[in-house]
Amino acid sequence: KQRVLSGIQPSGKLTLGNYIGAMKNFVALQHEHDCFFMVVDLHAITVPQEPAALREQSEAVAALFVAAGLDPAQASIFMQSHVPAHAELGWLLTTMTYMGELERMTQFKDKSEGKDAVGAGLFVYPSLMAADILLYNSNLVPVGDDQKQHLELTRDLAGRFNYRYGETFVIPEPFIPKVGARIMSLDDGTKKMSKSSPNVGSFIALLDSPDEIRKKISRAKTDLGREIIYDVQNKPEVSNLMTIFAQCSGQTLEQVQTTYDGQGYGAFKKDLAEVVVQALEPLQNKYADIRSSGEIHHILREGAERASTVAEITLREVKEAMGFLPRA
Ligand code: ATP
Ligand code: MG
Numbered sequence: 001k002q003r004v005l006s007g008i009q010p011s012g013k014l015t016l017g018n019y020i021g022a023m024k025n026f027v028a029l030q031h032e033h034d035c036f037f038m039v040v041d042l043h044a045i046t047v048p049q050e051p052a053a054l055r056e057q058s059e060a061v062a063a064l065f066v067a068a069g070l071d072p073a074q075a076s077i078f079m080q081s082h083v084p085a086h087a088e089l090g091w092l093l094t095t096m097t098y099m100g101e102l103e104r105m106t107q108f109k110d111k112s113e114g115k116d117a118v119g120a121g122l123f124v125y126p127s128l129m130a131a132d133i134l135l136y137n138s139n140l141v142p143v144g145d146d147q148k149q150h151l152e153l154t155r156d157l158a159g160r161f162n163y164r165y166g167e168t169f170v171i172p173e174p175f176i177p178k179v180g181a182r183i184m185s186l187d188d189g190t191k192k193m194s195k196s197s198p199n200v201g202s203f204i205a206l207l208d209s210p211d212e213i214r215k216k217i218s219r220a221k222t223d224l225g226r227e228i229i230y231d232v233q234n235k236p237e238v239s240n241l242m243t244i245f246a247q248c249s250g251q252t253l254e255q256v257q258t259t260y261d262g263q264g265y266g267a268f269k270k271d272l273a274e275v276v277v278q279a280l281e282p283l284q285n286k287y288a289d290i291r292s293s294g295e296i297h298h299i300l301r302e303g304a305e306r307a308s309t310v311a312e313i314t315l316r317e318v319k320e321a322m323g324f325l326p327r328a
Contacts, residue, residue: 004033004175005138007040007080010057011047012195013205014064016276017183020247021144025177027069029142035075036136036307037065042080042087042128046121047111047196063296064206067287078303080132085311089135089318090128093157096164097127101153107146130154134161135311137170145181146192148174165321168314180247186220189236204244207284210277217241217273228260228268238265245272248279 006026008018026037039061044054058079065077080086102108102123112118121128129150133141134157141151151174158169185191185202193203201216208216223235230253232239245256245268260268290296320326 001032001034002139003137003170004029004035004140004142005037005133005136006142007038007043007132008061008065009040009044009195010054010061011044011049012057012197013203013207014061015183015193015195015203015205016244016248017144017193017203018195019068019206020180020183020244021177022142023065023068024180024247025142025175026065026075029140029175030070030074033140036078036138036303036310037070037075038078038080038083038132038303038307039065040080040132042090043125046119046125048119059291059296060207062300063287063290064283066290066296066299067283068206072299072302076303076306077299078307079300082300082304083307083311085135085308085315086128086131089131089311089315090124092318092322093130093134093161094124094127096157096160097124097130097153101156102126105149105153107150126150126153127157130157133172134158134169135314136307137310137314138172139170140175141172142175144183144192145176148176161318161321165318168317168321179253180243183244184236184240186216189221189223189240204276206280207287208280213277213280214273217269217276220269222265222269226264228257228263228265230257241269241272245275248275 006022008014008022026035029035039058041054041058062077062079066072070077105126108123108125111122130153133154143151151172155171158171161169183193185193185197186204187199187202195203195205197203201219204213204216220241221237222241223237225235228238228242229235230239230242242253242256245251246253
């Protein structure tokens with residue numbers, strides 16, 4: 001069985017981008033593979049978080065994993081901070097990561113741009129992410145397109161470690177969807193949709209009410225012209241809405257284009273809103289049930305136990321290979 005691992009930050013409300021780009025694949029992979037999915041709270045604090053909000057969002061993300069279709073009997077669901085090996089291997093790998101490598105990371109450039117106080121954690125984030133993946137000897141990492149560069153660095157670090165200290169880590173492969181790997185922001189078709197955006201109109205949250213969804217879609221930016229044509233170069237905004245339509249309805253982009261041939265943006269957006277509302281309804285109902293049942297704490301405890309067992313073995317091997325004196 002192949003090992004699968006991925007994570008989502010509790011840095012805001014999960015968006016349709018997180019669902020289409022990552023979570024949908026989590027659910028699809030859980031039956032065939034040995035899966036670990038975590039709420040990466042240690043990553044979320046690379047930008048400032050209010051304690052109460054962090055706590056609430058952490059539980060919300062875990063519950064959304066289950067609401068989206070993850071089965072705790074099939075996949076281990078846990079909080080990153082519940083398994084201390086992440087922070088520890090993160091540090092070990094940080095010492096092996098070059099400044100130049102981190103300086104090239106576009107996520108760091110995007111998230112630090114225009115800020116005068118940027119935490120060092122944001123800069124070394126990719127080393128911690130490498131630790132997350134390598135601790136579990138993961139073969140496949142389902143992520144959106146924006147994480148490709150971090151995955152590349154993880155592969156380099158794994159290779160570097162194996163070369164210096166002997167074969168220890170599995171070299172992981174990214175698992176990126178063909179359609180929907182980069183859902184764009186509703187207010188700017190050149191920026192990816194992000195849950196941490198200060199403009200709530202730029203994303204659709206998985207828990208947005210039907211009216212919020214309708215309002216956000218009706219206000220979504222559209223390109224000049226009025227044709228519903230998939231053309232990312234010239235019509236990034238309409239193409240993005242078509243991708244969302246296709247992913248939420250199960251249709252292909254061609255089918256969407258044929259249906260709306262000759263129709264304007266107004267009719268298309270109206271239907272799109274209903275397609276999104278309907279796609280999210282079952283998830284939202286299930287989410288409410290899970291939160292009220294309180295079962296998420298039990299799921300996270302079990303997940304952390306399973307994860308720790310695997311992670312501690314890898315960490316011990318790593319420390320031994322690097323020459324740390326074992327504790328007697
Ligand atoms: P933040 O703004 O705090 O970084 P985010 O929305 O980028 O939040 P992450 O927790 O960083 O979410 O990423 C979780 C997963 O969702 C990753 O696999 C990432 O590649 C994927 N993802 C994030 N945004 C998008 C998007 N717009 N389209 C497709 N996948 C996405
Ligand atoms: Mg992100």
